[in-house]
Amino acid sequence: MTVGELKTIQFDKPVVAGSLKVPGDKSISHRAIMLGSIATGKTTVKGFLEGEDCLRTIDIFRQLGVSIERNGTDVLIESPGIHQWKTPVGELYAGNSGTTARLLLGILSGSSVNSVLTGDDSLSKRPMKRVTNPLQAMGASISGASEGDFLPLSIKGGALKGIDYEMPVASAQVKSAILFAGLNAEGITVVRESAISRDHTERMFKQFGANIQQDGNAVSLQSGQELKGTDVVVPGDISSAAFFMAAAAMIKGSSIKFIDVGLNPTRTGIIKVLEKMGASVEILEQYGENEEPYGIIRVSNSQLKGIVIEGDIIPTLIDELPIIALLATQAEGVTIIKDAEELRVKETDRIAAVTNELIKLGAEIEATEDGMIIKGPTPLKGSNLKSYGDHRLGMMAAIAALITEGPVEIENPSCIAISYPNFFEQLSDLIKKGEDE
Numbered sequence: 001m002t003v004g005e006l007k008t009i010q011f012d013k014p015v016v017a018g019s020l021k022v023p024g025d026k027s028i029s030h031r032a033i034m035l036g037s038i039a040t041g042k043t044t045v046k047g048f049l050e051g052e053d054c055l056r057t058i059d060i061f062r063q064l065g066v067s068i069e070r071n072g073t074d075v076l077i078e079s080p081g082i083h084q085w086k087t088p089v090g091e092l093y094a095g096n097s098g099t100t101a102r103l104l105l106g107i108l109s110g111s112s113v114n115s116v117l118t119g120d121d122s123l124s125k126r127p128m129k130r131v132t133n134p135l136q137a138m139g140a141s142i143s144g145a146s147e148g149d150f151l152p153l154s155i156k157g158g159a160l161k162g163i164d165y166e167m168p169v170a171s172a173q174v175k176s177a178i179l180f181a182g183l184n185a186e187g188i189t190v191v192r193e194s195a196i197s198r199d200h201t202e203r204m205f206k207q208f209g210a211n212i213q214q215d216g217n218a219v220s221l222q223s224g225q226e227l228k229g230t231d232v233v234v235p236g237d238i239s240s241a242a243f244f245m246a247a248a249a250m251i252k253g254s255s256i257k258f259i260d261v262g263l264n265p266t267r268t269g270i271i272k273v274l275e276k277m278g279a280s281v282e283i284l285e286q287y288g289e290n291e292e293p294y295g296i297i298r299v300s301n302s303q304l305k306g307i308v309i310e311g312d313i314i315p316t317l318i319d320e321l322p323i324i325a326l327l328a329t330q331a332e333g334v335t336i337i338k339d340a341e342e343l344r345v346k347e348t349d350r351i352a353a354v355t356n357e358l359i360k361l362g363a364e365i366e367a368t369e370d371g372m373i374i375k376g377p378t379p380l381k382g383s384n385l386k387s388y389g390d391h392r393l394g395m396m397a398a399i400a401a402l403i404t405e406g407p408v409e410i411e412n413p414s415c416i417a418i419s420y421p422n423f424f425e426q427l428s429d430l431i432k433k434g435e436d437e
């Protein structure tokens, strides 16, 4: 039941079971629109995510003069190419989407248009210097409050030069922004990362005909390459599937088969974590090796134990950490999450938010500077939970309701549409009545 912006969820000892095809991957959907707009000619996208963040990306490229027609999850892009874009009328609004804003800063810097990029309250508090610093070193003209750290930012597109840049944070958004700028920067652009972050940009550059080299943790690109429109198929988003993987892993008698879910190795940290905690994970089929790997996997309940999650695996499961924290409350022993300070600069401070909300349910969880320490297993009780306008927090609260004694009330659940518009429908489809003890 939804009352204004409050949704109450209560189940009577449910199990989750069945087959699930989650919506398209958010990161890949953004990039398909971006590259289809930079390239010359026609691009088709199948399996596009109709989430609010990706719809913002479409609106922005329409303002730049690109023709984008959408019929549900099918998109047709016809672009004159980045050099023929028109100066937009009005501001470019990225809404809540960090990916839209940061990648666009790189793209717009190397274009020939002038623009102003804005976002909602949450996005306007998220750091942009990580992107504007290297872009300014490439010669980009970007100005705004706090030396370009926060939106709104004005970008004057123009001549750039290549850079050899060692990233201080492992971030696919920073890496991608620099690579996009590198497409139109004189000479070679090299980006070096401390731990490998999602590589969707690199894979999709190749699909659009660009020559891009990956050598260990370094990615390099020669400028002046003309991209040509192509056909992109977007697999299911493993970050969305993760909520139901966690539910299947922690609820007795549960098992879910995930159809056509993305299995790019830079995103599958959640699978490694589930296996290490003792859940049953079976990879039933795998396809699409050279573009974006995807496949069919089954996750089933089993006895779970606490583990340590740290180091290079963190960028491969960064958006899954809220749901992993909930999962850890049901595992025997202690789970320690470290090296995840990036969580503090997401849609909300996810370390503080997850800890506050899970404590309300009775969890034994403690926030640290760069992560969380969770002791389990703990029976959870219902409570009123805030989403903080953060889709991942909203979905964590809804999945928690599957295991609480008593109802969970979620404040502002509509933010879930940012990445998973049909989340509640798919949740109801998976709920089955469990056996009484």
Ligand SMILES: O=C(O)C1=C[C@@H](OP(=O)(O)O)[C@@H](O)[C@H](O)C1
Binding pocket: 026, 027, 028, 099, 170, 171, 172, 173, 174, 176, 198, 318, 319, 342
């Ligand atoms: O490049 C991307 O599509 C994303 C990268 C990650 O952010 P960072 O690059 O800030 O780690 C992730 O949290 C975000 O949801 C999507």
Ligand SMILES: C=C(OP(=O)(O)O)C(=O)O
Binding pocket: 053, 096, 097, 098, 099, 100, 319, 346, 347, 392, 419
């Ligand atoms: C952090 C996220 O997205 P973005 O940075 O694009 O807002 C997310 O989807 O969890």
